[in-house]
Amino acid sequence: MASRPRTLYEKIWDAHVVERRDDGTCLIYIDRHLVHEVTSPQAFEALRLTGRKVRRPDLTLAVPDHNLPTTARRDATGKRIPIADVESAQQLAALEVNAPEFGIRLIGDADVEQGIVHVVGPEQGFSLPGATIVCGDSHTACHGGLGALAFGIGTSEVEHVLATQTLLLAQAKTMEVRVEGQLGPGVSAKDVVLHIGGVLRASGGSGYVIEYTGSAIRDLSIEGRLTVSNMAIEHGARAGLIAPDDKTFAYVKGRPYAPKSADWDKAVAWWRSLASDPGATYDKVVVIDAADIVPSVTWGTSPEDVVPITATVPAPEDFADPSKQDAARKSLDYMGLTAGQKLTEVEIQNVFIGSCTNSRIEDLRAAAAVLKGRTKAANVKWAIVVPGSGLVKQQAEAEGLDQIFLAAGFEWREPGCSACLGMNPDKVPPGERCASTSNRNFVGRQGPGARTHLVSPATAAASAVAGKLADVRTLA
Ligand SMILES: CC(C)[C@H](C(=O)O)[C@@H](O)C(=O)O
Numbered sequence: 044m045a046s047r048p049r050t051l052y053e054k055i056w057d058a059h060v061v062e063r064r065d066d067g068t069c070l071i072y073i074d075r076h077l078v079h080e081v082t083s084p085q086a087f088e089a090l091r092l093t094g095r096k097v098r099r100p101d102l103t104l105a106v107p108d109h110n111l112p113t114t115a116r117r118d119a120t121g122k123r124i125p126i127a128d129v130e131s132a133q134q135l136a137a138l139e140v141n142a143p144e145f146g147i148r149l150i151g152d153a154d155v156e157q158g159i160v161h162v163v164g165p166e167q168g169f170s171l172p173g174a175t176i177v178c179g180d181s182h183t184a185c186h187g188g189l190g191a192l193a194f195g196i197g198t199s200e201v202e203h204v205l206a207t208q209t210l211l212l213a214q215a216k217t218m219e220v221r222v223e224g225q226l227g228p229g230v231s232a233k234d235v236v237l238h239i240g241g242v243l244r245a246s247g248g249s250g251y252v253i254e255y256t257g258s259a260i261r262d263l264s265i266e267g268r269l270t271v272s273n274m275a276i277e278h279g280a281r282a283g284l285i286a287p288d289d290k291t292f293a294y295v296k297g298r299p300y301a302p303k304s305a306d307w308d309k310a311v312a313w314w315r316s317l318a319s320d321p322g323a324t325y326d327k328v329v330v331i332d333a334a335d336i337v338p339s340v341t342w343g344t345s346p347e348d349v350v351p352i353t354a355t356v357p358a359p360e361d362f363a364d365p366s367k368q369d370a371a372r373k374s375l376d377y378m379g380l381t382a383g384q385k386l387t388e389v390e391i392q393n394v395f396i397g398s399c400t401n402s403r404i405e406d407l408r409a410a411a412a413v414l415k416g417r418t419k420a421a422n423v424k425w426a427i428v429v430p431g432s433g434l435v436k437q438q439a440e441a442e443g444l445d446q447i448f449l450a451a452g453f454e455w456r457e458p459g460c461s462a463c464l465g466m467n468p469d470k471v472p473p474g475e476r477c478a479s480t481s482n483r484n485f486v487g488r489q490g491p492g493a494r495t496h497l498v499s500p501a502t503a504a505a506s507a508v509a510g511k512l513a514d515v516r517t518l519a
């Protein structure tokens with residue numbers, strides 16, 4: 044019997060079903076589990092209390108990232124410089140005890156491989172195409188850029204995966220977001236996903252797993268694909284993924300955890316078979332013309348509040364939906380913006396280049412290319428670059444990018460989540476504005492009262508130079 048054409052998501056799902064239940068849910072095998080310090084302490088504690096072990100410590104990798112300071116962590120003798128925040132220090136200490144106790148590899152704060160968990164997974168070849176990947180973190184969809192089914196889970200699910208290497212799940216609906224055509228100059232993967240967020244809105248992906256397709260997606264580098272997938276959660280989707288291809292295989296090959304020799308060939312053959320079949324149908328299809336995408340920026344407090352950098356701040360009345368009008372009013376008030384104001388006239392005081400969305404080597408190259416021979420404006424008080432991992436940092440230094448950033452007036456930091464969210468000392472002061480390459484512009488996200496504008500690395504760099512949100516295409 045000829046099998047029904049299936050999508051990438053359906054193929055990965057089917058390959059991981061351990062048991063189908065009568066109620067339609069499935070017990071799904073989990074191939075990779077990433078663990079960070081914030082959402083794992085109670086899960087390990089629960090295992091300890093019930094006398095359970097971790098079922099597959101070899102498929103589990105622990106990396107602290109959220110709470111680590113991005114300034115020096117050890118003194119000259121290698122001793123830890125104490126972390127002032129009590130909860131952060133406790134969470135980090137718990138991970139450092141739990142990982143070895145349960146036989147899990149910990150990439151610690153002093154290891155060169157340490158970084159943001161969503162940067163480290165792909166970089167180490169721990170995240171693979173076709174794999175089911177979970178982490179107690181909403182941006183786990185990031186790994187979908189490699190063609191993995193990757194999604195965030197809560198702490199009780201973290202415990203379940205640690206104990207059983209499985210999860211009981213309901214299958215999601217499928218959505219294709221197809222971006223066809225060529226991206227224009229100055230338009231990056233971040234602009235693509237910001238634009239998609241504007242089209243889908245923050246809840247448009249709810250109940251779906253999104254497959255990003257089309258020539259503009261295929262043409263992206265792996266770093267760019269990880270950026271796009273990273274923000275699937277910002278459209279409310281369960282996960283986002285992109286079909287693995289030769290670019291993906293070249294990226295994965297030779298990485299520490301990647302399959303080797305005969306296993307590699309077998310793996311590639313399987314990965315190749317995963318692309319959605321011709322004739323496979325999605326529950327919803329959204330088509331976007333790449334020519335419509337320009338450097339984009341958020342003006343409000345939801346990632347869906349996206350406009351072209353050339354636009355003006357919208358007015359609440361511009362929205363048909365009364366609840367959106369109300370949200371827009373609140374957003375404008377929080378953001379200190381006036382309807383009709385040109386975005387390129389909005390002054391900024393802070394610039395953050397980093398986060399699991401945009402802290403890979405290509406992101407740093409894009410920002411450095413803009414900053415080379417330029418300096419930040421005097422009104423930009425704080426500008427930092429936070430590489431996604433120690434290896435990204437090392438690579439950037441080998442290319443001299445750190446020198447470009449330093450000469451431009453940026454600080455060059457240790458890897459971690461940093462100012463993406465105010466869980467560590469890197470915060471944007473109340474009432475101040477930040478051009479940020481992160482993924483969330485929620486109220487208080489970068490610190491109480493902080494005003495976040497989500498942008499691409501090139502736009503962040505151009506904005507630092509201009510002292511205002513800036514169009515990288517017309518930077519003087
Ligand atoms: C702290 C963590 C649980 C959280 C998440 O789930 O995403 C964080 O990474 C974020 O980006 O808001």
Ligand code: SF4
Nearest residue numbers: 182398399460463464
């Ligand atoms: S960098 Fe930001 S979005 Fe990514 S995991 Fe850390 S806090 Fe979450």
